Amino acid sequence: xxxxxxxxxxxxxxxxxxxxxxxxxxxxxxxxxxxxxxxxxxxxxxxxxxxxxxxxxxxxxxxxxxxxxxxxxxxxxxxxxxxxxxxxxxxxxxxxxxxxxxxxxxxxxxxxxxxxxxxxxxxxxxxxxxxxxxxxxxxxxxxxxxxxxxxxxxxxxxxxxxxxxxxxxxxxxxxxxxxxxxxxxxxxxxxxxxxxxxxxxxxxxxxxxxxxxxxxxxxxxxxxxxxxxxxxxxxxxxxxxxxxxxxxxxxxxxxxxxxxxxxxxxxxxxxxxxxxxxxxxxxxxxxxxxxxxxxxxxxxxxxxxxxxxxxxxxxxxxxxxxxxxxxxxxxxxxxxxxxxxxxxxxxxxxxxxxxxxxxxxxxxxxxxxxxxxxxxxxxxxxxxxxxxxxxxxxxxxxxxxxxxxxxxx
Numbered sequence: 001x002x003x004x005x006x007x008x009x010x011x012x013x014x015x016x017x018x019x020x021x022x023x024x025x026x027x028x029x030x031x032x033x034x035x036x037x038x039x040x041x042x043x044x045x046x047x048x049x050x051x052x053x054x055x056x057x058x059x060x061x062x063x064x065x066x067x068x069x070x071x072x073x074x075x076x077x078x079x080x081x082x083x084x085x086x087x088x089x090x091x092x093x094x095x096x097x098x099x100x101x102x103x104x105x106x107x108x109x110x111x112x113x114x115x116x117x118x119x120x121x122x123x124x125x126x127x128x129x130x131x132x133x134x135x136x137x138x139x140x141x142x143x144x145x146x147x148x149x150x151x152x153x154x155x156x157x158x159x160x161x162x163x164x165x166x167x168x169x170x171x172x173x174x175x176x177x178x179x180x181x182x183x184x185x186x187x188x189x190x191x192x193x194x195x196x197x198x199x200x201x202x203x204x205x206x207x208x209x210x211x212x213x214x215x216x217x218x219x220x221x222x223x224x225x226x227x228x229x230x231x232x233x234x235x236x237x238x239x240x241x242x243x244x245x246x247x248x249x250x251x252x253x254x255x256x257x258x259x260x261x262x263x264x265x266x267x268x269x270x271x272x273x274x275x276x277x278x279x280x281x282x283x284x285x286x287x288x289x290x291x292x293x294x295x296x297x298x299x300x301x302x303x304x305x306x307x308x309x310x311x312x313x314x315x316x317x318x319x320x321x322x323x324x325x326x327x328x329x330x331x332x333x334x335x336x337x338x339x340x341x342x343x344x345x346x347x348x349x350x351x352x353x354x355x356x357x358x359x360x361x362x363x364x365x366x367x368x369x370x371x372x373x374x375x376x377x378x379x380x381x382x383x384x385x386x387x388x389x390x391x392x393x394x395x396x397x398x399x400x401x402x403x404x405x406x407x408x409x
Contacts, residue, residue: 086105086106086116086157086159086169087105087106087169088103088105088106088155088157088169088173089106089171090106091103092171092173095171095172095173095174096173096174096175096176097137097155097173097174097175097176098175098176098178099137099138099175099176099177099178100136100137100138100139100177100178100232100233100235100236101136101137101236102134102135102136102137102233102236102237102278102383103118103134103135103136103137104133104134104277104278104280104289105128105133105134105135105157112161112162112163113133113159113160113161113162114129114160114161114162114164115127115128115129115159115160116128116129116133116157116158116159116160117157117158117160118135118155118156118157118158119155119156119157119158120137120142120145120147120153120154120155120175121147121153121154122154122156123145123147125137125141125142125145125147126141126375126376126379127375127376128376129376130291130338130339130376134276134379134383135379136229136232136233136236136379136382136383137175137177138229138232138233139177139232140228140229140232142177151176151177151178152174152175152176152177153174153175153177154172154173154174154175155173155174155175156168156169156173157169199231200224200227200228200231202396203227203230203231203389204222204227206389206392206393206396207222207226207227207230207385207388207389208220208222209392210271210385210388210389210392211330211385213267213392214267214268214271214330214388215330217362219358219359219362220362220363220364221362221363221364221365221366222364222365222385223364223365225365226364226365226381226382226385229382229386230382230385230386230389231386233382233383233386234386234389234390234397236278236386237274237275237278237386237387237390237391238390238394238397238398238399240274240278240279240280240387241274241279241387241390241391241394241399241401242399242400242401243279244274244278244279244280245401245402247279248270248279248407249407251308252279252287252308252312253407255308255309255312256269256270256273256312256407257407257408259309259312259313259315259316260312260316260319262316262320263319263320265405265408265409266408267388267391267392267404267405267408268319268330269315269316269319270391270404270407270408271384271387271388271391271404272288272319272334272337272384273287273288274387274390274391275380275383275384275386275387275388276288276289276337276383277289281308281311286308286311286312286314286315287308287311287312287315288315288318288319288337289338290314290315290318290338291338293340294318294338294339294340294341295314297340297341297342298314298318298340298341300314318341319333319337321341322336322337322339322341322344325341325344325345325348326344326347326348327348329348329361331361331364331367331381332347332348332351332372334380334381334384335373335377335378335380335381336377336380337380351372354370354372356370356372364381388404391403391404391407392404392405
């Protein structure tokens, strides 16, 4: 089956040839280092290849010792190697988290986390299987879980590690919602009355403008369900952008624009950073919060995140290659952001097998209905759109900061 083109190629320059997303490729390209060829082994000494009996016995014994050590360290890891700690302390005041809010869970260590589940009054309202293990707690989430009947809920975070061990966070936490919208039985019908129809129409227009400016497509479909979720998250990203703008302007703007110059203009870089980290970087993951597993597959380590400049180049290379893996489909790139490049290629191959039309690919709710997007990917897209409309039209949301169009100049 031929590849389905996700956007008219006539309106978009063909993507440049991409180097593999790896530490060696990136560093050698930047520094102009030639790896050269390895030296051939020296076989000129006499008696080469002849081993004494004692040497053979010693070699066998050494090999057995090394094998035993590898068995101990690889096959039988110690019980303390995955003692996971999770924290939401930055959101908690006097034991209460005020909602609506987008939670970015702090976990340590991350390498052995298999999944994280969020429970409100014992009801699972979201399971995340990749870092940053984020969830948006808002009225629409309560409605979908049939919980929209009170203002305060007990929050429990459950972590499952790679060995299947389940642990809960030790601190007691409560989530207090400012107001609860009346629930709707059908997520696809008109949104709650608290969302003004005129405001929703304006939000739809701004969302489509955002998508068109990034993707150069004008045929996207965003229904009431998406807009309702986007509306519920706008206030969080409004506050985050207001708080972060001084540092964006003074420390990050120029470096972001340079690192992400493949995207013209690099609006997508700012939208991803705001939706992924609220511009509150973890020192070992940067503004785009790329998962540890993905970085390891590219050969990167924490050393590569010693400076903002370096981490931005890594994130830019990763974002570019992820978009290429999804054949320039920005929605799939955003939805699966954090996935390793090879796995992204496998996901895209499965999507190709479905034989979706261009109109189906442009209908975000349809992608969810067909199973192309799961809950986690759906949330990633909604977060991206909410962050994007705030960045693109800050004055309309009462944000005292310039639009992203000014930042990318």
